[in-house]
Amino acid sequence: MAQTPSLAEESGSTPFSSSQSITLRIARYNPQHDSAKSFMEFQVPYEKWTTVLEAILEVKKHFDHSVAVRYSCRQATCGSCGMIINGKPRLACFTKISELNSNVITVEPMNNFPIIRDLAVKFERLFDTHHKIKPYLIRDDTEITTNTKEFLQSPEELEQYIQFSNCIKCGLCNSACPTMATDSSFVGPQALAQAYRYVADSRDKGKDNRLKIIDDSHGIWRCHFAGSCSQVCPKGVDPAMGIQLLRGYMLGFRS
């Protein structure tokens, strides 16, 4: 009688043939029946180029397929794989094991996000706040109608906001922000950086509208210059600077 193959045989691939290995500690938590987070440890072989995401996928493939993790692009583009790696919010697909200089790697779900299971967290709040600041060009005319030109922009005008348009909505900044930790209504660094991205766009006419939205008792003024958002952003967005530039408009230093 044919035997059911084990997961490892079924997948047809073997673990990395490396002599080096690390201990990967994965936070396990299912809010439906666990009262607290616990950790499972796995010995995972790795190469110089192995990323933390690949190590987690190795664990899923060969040791425990029930580990919950969200990922898609594996190239720091989709913003799905944010997690706390050795204490710091990072993208798992953009963090190499070799760069962490540690034999033990601990992965936990992002802070300031509700946990779905293990490493997967809910993004509703981030999407809501992102949506709230109207992340699109606001103006009466459109370049889609016939016989109109596209909206031109000089390199200098592009320079004003291009850095902020690199945001992939990974949520690492919101995870690092100390205000996000206690203020459940705070709009957060991700949405504020995007508010700046559109306000500073020369094609946009929605500045007053957007500034009004973030000028709220849980809006832009609840940022206290910790700067941790900019420290952890994997795309160089620098939300902390965007927030200060937005404050410049609101305090009358910029127009």
Place this chain on the structure above:
Amino acid sequence: MRESIIMKIHYGTALAAVALVAVHILMRLTQGFAESLEYDSVITNYKFLPYAGMLEIILILLSIHGFNGLRVILLELKQGKTYEKAVSYGCVVAMIALIGYGTRTIIMVNTGMT
């Protein structure tokens, strides 16, 4: 009130307080620290109206700044409609009470009620 107006007041009161507290400290350097706190000396200072007026202004500036700061801390600590209303009104009431109490002291000294 718009949050940006409140925060402009918050930063403005802080800056003004830095200037006036500097004057306050310089005035206190005109005599020894212990001497400065003696009963007669305190009464004399309060009776010197320009100086008492400045102390009153510092009291108002720092009460506004301090209680607004407290409001901010409390709003970030916990959220909820009723709670946030209570915090905002509570801070305004406490601010007015503190200013009233300090002003009362200055008035009492100057009307000879001491």
